[in-house]
Amino acid sequence: MNGTFVPEEEARISIYDSALMFGDMVFEMTRSFNKKQFKLREHLERLYTGLKILRIPLNMTIEEMEETCHATVERNDPVFEAHDE
Numbered sequence: 001m002n003g004t005f006v007p008e009e010e011a012r013i014s015i016y017d018s019a020l021m022f023g024d025m026v027f028e029m030t031r032s033f034n035k036k037q038f039k040l041r042e043h044l045e046r047l048y049t050g051l052k053i054l055r056i057p058l059n060m061t062i063e064e065m066e067e068t069c070h071a072t073v074e075r076n077d078p079v080f081e082a083h084d085e
Helices: 018-022 040-053 062-079
Strands: none
Touching: 040 062
């Protein structure tokens, strides 16, 4: 949250978040194979295009988001079995 990883049970979203209040949202889903995200950059480019069209600000560059996605996979690696995704 706000640039830091927190345990799931500590994650909170304000009731005043525009996505909750007005339904403003853009999302992309990614798939991984062997713990490598498939076509991640293409997913992020679509995500950022949607954010721009809807004028939803995001204070993170696409490169920072890409790094964060990779870091999330790495941090969650210990909770998966070798054959899991």
